[in-house]
Each structure stands twice: as C-alpha cells, then as structure tokens.
Amino acid sequence: MKAEEVLCLCGDVSALENVSLHWDESMAAYPGGSEIVFLRDDEIVSNSRACGFDEDVTSRLLSVAEKIRSSEYMSRLAWHCYWRIFLSEAPCPPSDWPEPVELGEERGILYLLVGIGYVPLVRENHRQLGLPLEVALETVAQVKRFCDCNYSRAYKGRLGVFQSQLGWMRYYTKVPYIRLGRLEYWLQPSEKDLFVYRERETEKTIAFLPDGLTCLANGLRLSKPEEYEGLETRLTKYQDDGEKVIGTPVNPRGFVDRREVVLLRAKWDLVFKKGDMSLGMHIPSGGKMTFEECQKSLERAKEFFKEYFPDKLPVSVVCNSWIFNPELQEIFGPEANLNRFQRGLYLVPNASRHGDGLWFIFLKQWPFDLDTAPAETNLQRGILEFLKKGRRWRSGQMFILMDDIDRFCDGTYLEQFDEVMEQMK
C-alpha cells in the first residue's frame, strides 16, 4: 500500500509530501496490524494507566485500536507515524498528517495511541541510564498533559495529541530527559552563548553576552538585523584578557545593562560557558507553577543528577521560553507565579522573534487576530491587552547555577548584582 492510497482513504491527501518521507523504509519494517505492539490491548491498558488516563479513556482507546488493527490503511498510518517519531535514525516528525475521517469524533485517538506507545521506550531508556522506575512513571505522564491541556482544550474535549508535540516525545526515549515534580530537565552541554562569572569571596554572579551583539536602547534583543532598522540601538561589550573582564553585563532582570563593569580575574572565576554541562529545563503545561513547586523541583534536580550522573555534573539550569520574557513583570502582578519564579532566576535577553511561545497559550500560530483570539483565562486576557497596545511579544532565557539552588529565593541574583554595580561607580 502506498502513502497516497492511505491518505486517500483518510480523506485528505494534502500532507502527501511529508507522509511520503521514509515511507518505504518504515513499511519494510511494518509488522502487520495485529502485530503492532503499541496497538495490542494489554499494551494499551498498561500504557494508558502509566500515563495517568482513567478507565473511561482507556476503554475508548481500546475500542479505537480495534478499528485501527482491522483496517490496513489506518494500521499502516499509525505504524509509519510511530516509526518516524521513535525508530527513524534521525528526527523526522510528522507534520499536518490527517486524522482518519472514518473515526469521527475519535479521530485524534490514532495519534494518541502512537503517543502512549512511548511508555516502554521511555522505561527502557531510563533502565539503560540506571534510573529508578518511579521517575520514568513521573516522566511519561507528559502525554496526558499534551492531550488534556492542549489538544482537548483546542478541540472541545476530543482526545488526541498535536503532531507538533508528538515529535518532541522522541527525546524522552533517547536522551537523559526527565521529569522531576513540576519541571522537566535534559542533561546536555549548554548551547547558550553566555559567560557567567562568580566572585570567589562573595559568590556574587555576573553574566555577559558575547561582544558586539546588537540590542535595543532598553537592552532587549530582536531576532533579525533588519528589525533594528530605524531604531535606537547599542552593542554589547565583552572582553576577557585573562587579567580582567570589561563589558556591559546582563542585568538579571533580563536586559543588557548600559553600565560598563571591570572584573579582576584574580577575584572572579568564569564558572559557566557554552559547552559546559547543563540541565535544559522544560516547562510542562498545566498551570500551578508556584514558586514552592519550582523550588522543590530544582532542589530535586540538583540531588538527582548528582546521584545518577556523577561524571556529568551540570553546572547550571538553563531555559529559553516566553515564560522568561521580562515584560511579564509589567503585565501581571508581582505575586503571579511566573513573576515570582522569574525573580529567583538570572534572566538573559535573547534574539527573540515577535510572537515566540504564544502557541502554548492560545494554541494558534502567530500571527492571529487579536479580536477573535481566545480570552478565556487571565493569562490570555493579560497578554492580549499587552498585544493590543501594539507591543511586541518576546521570549527570554534564564539560568540558575546549581550552586545557587539551595539559596533560591525571591531575588537570588538581583541584590548582589545591584551591589556590584554600585561598587563600580
């Protein structure tokens, strides 16, 4: 059976080009509908429970799986999707594939079955990494969040998963990517172009971006050189000659400071830079990201990675997200969960595109019409109000050094930064 035939039977051939990728390879490994492990009843019951779905959802999954198993085109489509996400050598996620019309209101379940099929793969990955079973169970709960918080929210309660999120699930099965409480962490060398110094005696911290980057007068950054045209700009400064560091530091409130500092290397160590081991943090949906839950998760991460990856100790936790847009401080009150969390971290501006991350809030790709966008929650309403003033939406980055997690508080880096700047006057 060819990809085109499968799509015709699905009722939509528009994704033929993407579906055709690796079709012959995946079909060479096709085991036949009744032999696809993730479509077997016992496997579905076990995977669905592990992900935290209730009995009602499990029985809906079982009933759709039965229909898929007995349909050659749906079995092949499900297999091809699973193969592309989890078995292909390089990442090759599905994009805009159709949901079979024949399944009616349950059509999103075909991809949800592929998604929960990652449970044994995540467990195997964790087993090979020598991690405890409880952590694999905590980690696999993510697919339920993809379903409840995103797909079901967008499609009025239907079950399913967005394909853009299915592709991400590959990483849970291949790399040290682990959920610990409210947050997820990926142990990997840092890709951030950042230089973080620490004063040995006082443990004060100052970060710099590379030299010569363009930023706006307010110290924030845009994604492309042409976006700066006609606007007042300045350049970042950063030089380290081994004796002293001279530059315009990043203010932990998330912008490049105008003021120049000079740090003596006899007193200040370079403690974190690109290539050093780090925990790339990811923020699962579901709200309720209280300061206390974030703190607990960070503390757990510090202990966990020390215990299970002692030869790859991370130096810092890092993240890039709309959640670290420093302008959230002006949109929401100081007690909002995100604002409290931000103030415990060192925020760093990034070359953000307009609209970065809005999908996670509105479940629509930017640009979209502000007047018809969903305004059901305080988060959505606050952001829409900001955008309607003609403001630009951005993302930001953050880091917190592992050594600072024990003293994570409201303002971990703020006062000490202000003190250093005061001393430099």
Ligand SMILES: CC(C)(COP(=O)(O)OP(=O)(O)OC[C@H]1O[C@@H](n2cnc3c(N)ncnc32)[C@H](O)[C@@H]1OP(=O)(O)O)[C@@H](O)C(=O)NCCC(=O)NCCS
């Ligand atoms: C990031 C996140 C966890 C922060 O949650 P939080 O600030 O602790 O949220 P709270 O529980 O305090 O809720 C605050 C308001 O935001 C709403 N909200 C929370 N998550 C939401 C989301 N994803 N989309 C829309 N509104 C959301 C809540 O309903 C609440 O509004 P209400 O008072 O009208 O009910 C949350 O926005 C979320 O789940 N986002 C999706 C995941 C994400 O964006 N990850 C980062 C990807 S780069």
